Amino acid sequence: MARESFDKEIQFLRMLALTSGAYNRQQYAERLGISVHTFDKTIKRLKEVVSAVHQQLPEDKGKEFAQTMRYSYMDSSDPMLLFLFRAKSLKESESQRLSLLLAAMQDKALTAMELLDLCCGSMPADLSLPDEKTIRGDLKYLEQVGVIKKETGARPFRYRIHNEMVRELSHEELLDLYDFVDMMASTQVPSVQGYLLRDGLKKHMARQQEADRSAAPFLYKYNYYSRILDEAHLFTLLGSIRQRRMVSFLYFSPKKDTSYASKNTNPLFERETEGMQETMLPIKVIYDHQYGRWYLLGHHPGGAIRKYRIEGLTQITLGNEVAAELFETRKLELEQRIQHSWLIDTGKPVKVRVRFFHPGLGIPDFVRERVLLQGQWGEIVEEEENSFVYEIEVNGTIEIKPWIRSFGSSCEVLAPEKLRQEMIAEWKEIRAYYESI
Missing domain, CATH: 2.30.30 (SH3 type barrels.)
Structure with missing residues (x-):
């Protein structure tokens, strides 16, 4: 699939997830900079992907794709946008070819020429047949990612599936591994490889005809699509x-x-x-x-x-x-x-001083624990019975402000004065929202 198409669908899915289907066809097309006709073709392609990858989705053909995503979101622990990687990570011919290679090496070790003969005899008629160079490239790729293993011995080398780890694990150990991969993929970055590994473990347990305990016991949900x-x-x-x-x-x-x-390949339709x-x-x-x-x-x-x-x-x-x-x-x-950037700010360094208040007697001091955990290179410079003063030098205050604001009434900005006044103005604005109630 062309890279341009991948870009288009990424932007399409991002808007779809963030707006929950609030736009109509014309608004989506305008936002994407494409025609309504191209928009319709994109929806048709994504519906085909969804039906192939997520068989559990509703079969109501009249339902809009945006509604399909929105209403099925809580029905699965899968991030709904991950299916794009499954469907578009490989070309169709590559997907068919690799599937044949892996299936052939499942039972016994084979040479590159044996695998070439197998592919040429099993590939669908509408797909081009591979040559020896293509097969050897596939084997090198599969070996690099750890899917297959080259057996020791003289040429010609033989290759087999490298799955000793999962084969040697007991059912309980497989469940523990599945839960660990699921949790890490949902809470760490990057995540896509973790989800694909989780799906591989799920399929392996299904092939072993294990009990249906492989279903995720927890639903980890993404906050940021x-x-x-x-x-x-x-x-x-x-x-x-x-x-x-x-x-x-x-x-x-x-x-x-x-x-x-979209890329304008026809000069008659070029546009800014x-x-x-x-x-x-x-x-x-x-x-x-x-x-x-x-x-x-x-x-x-x-x-x-x-x-x-x-x-x-x-x-x-x-x-x-x-x-x-x-x-x-x-x-x-x-x-x-960026040495003193809270994130990526390259502005002038400024010293920020904030007083944080303890939650009260008998309550664990979660405020102090959070400041020590998230405060980066900042330091606690003063300690009192009911509060402490945190100090940090950062490039500008724009990036650190949301973090400070998230503490609500548990903190007070002491310096710089400009940041203090900005926080005062923001809290006054929030207070005004509630005065009429």
């Missing part, structure tokens, strides 16, 4: 950082009304897009736990530091490799600029 969708670009960007390669992409700022634009064509040297990827967002940080060819929300990146292409000395220089410069 974009987190999974943005992982589609995550490993491409991490790979470019490891290889010190430039990247180019079409970027849509979250402040813009449009979040996607609201996206910005950007080129940069990626240095660092940062995840914001508070809002569930990924950020890409790096350097513009002119030398300036650039920061992008990964959810706005589309049509990513890799460029030329830069010298190791230049990359290390840019990396050191960036690290120095």
